[in-house]
Amino acid sequence: MNVVVCFKSVYDDVAIRTNSDKTLDYQAVPHIVSLYDLNAIEAAAQFVEGSNGEHSLIALTVGDTKIHDTTMRKNVAARGASEVYLVMDDALEDAETHQTAQAVAAAIKHIGNIDLIICGDGSADIYAHQMGIQLGEILGIPNVNAVIDFTAEGDTIKVTRELDEEIEHIEMQTPAVLSVLSDMAQPRTCKVADIMSAGRKPVHELTLEDIGLELPPANYEVVETKVPEPTPRKMVFFEATDEGIDEFIEQVHTYLTTEGA
Template sequence: MKVLVPVKRVIDYNVKVRVKADGSGVDLANVKMSMNPFDEISVEQAIRLKEAGQVEEVIAVSIGVKQAQETLRTALAMGADRAILVVASDDVHQDIEPLAVAKILKAIVDEEQPGLVLCGKQAIDNDMNATGQMLAALLGWSQATFASDIEISGETAKVTREVDGGLQTIEVKMPSIVTVDLRLNEPRYASLPNIMKAKKKPLEEKTPEDYGVDVSNRLEIVKTVEPEARAAGIKVGSVDELVAKLKEVGAV
């Protein structure tokens, strides 16, 4: 069985995001970029499935700018077998929308015929949380979102999901789309020998036109602003004063 793992190039989660002075978007000049953390977890899970003998090949896919090659090389260094880069934009500030990404992924799935697609539940730059669900709808496949545990047995997969009320365990038929959550695993660090080997692993370059997909944006970002600074708290001298203050702000 093949596993397809989409990965996205995003601002590193340790970097403080800055908004451009004109409010037109996020400043990416001289900013460290890395693999979306949720996607890193999905790559790790795919590799673990391969190490367990349940998967024969792990294919990493990225859709975006040419610089996403670095992200794919990271996935290859972690243990993915080969990679596909779909160059959908020349502008690092253009974010390819989930529906366009899902349509391209559907075309790749039709071509590669994987038994499982492992996605991060969302990207930390736009927090859309939509690509996996849209891909499942386009393919007509089963889906399991927010996975914190995955067990594959024959033609089914048992997935434990993180939901508002706690944990939910469901069983889905393969092939399936699974979006992963933070507690599924701890991604490995790529060793230096594996980083060197990754440079020789196949990385195929494509365009959206190769798959007949239009990636023109349907949404227009009108303005980007930083969240307001949190107001300072106050100290109260007694429980009665606390209750009175809470009533003032409508908390009780």
């Protein structure tokens, strides 16, 4: 079984700074693999590694030319993927979810002969929960989200998914798309040997033209992103006396009674 795991390159939010006008400063901010996708990569790797060589794993991402990052793709390859595909095109800068799904679907068709597609629950930047669903729709194949476990028997995928108040068990035929919850598999700590061997694994760099896709127009446009103004806090001071403490307790009790805990 040929498996593709999709991952997204996102800005490292720890390194993002705020400008004086409340806009975000992305200069010198490195790209990293979305944390939710690290969970998906681990789930896919464990599935493939447990198959005694019957399955293979390809890692796939799409984005603008900023994703041309040797460290990031080594990080992915070191986690179990046998090869990595990157679709890089400046037309994908700030692409919205539907455009990204179209690019991923076209890349999967270009790779060919894929039986199972695994996505994370969402991305660390937008967290739209849409990639797996839209991929299934575009490719015309079954898709299931909220997956916490899955196994394969021949061409049949047995899936366990977690709903709000129940656990659901589903069987479906490949090809299929699964979106896995982040707690299904914890990302591994890569060994030095894995990192060294990752540099020797094939990396395929493609453009939208290579995969035969003319990007559809966006459904929306992000005009501006700003940090919200801080909410003013009401500051009340009490004297450090018995009377002040009693007043403090009374006001807290009144607040909890009227506003709720």
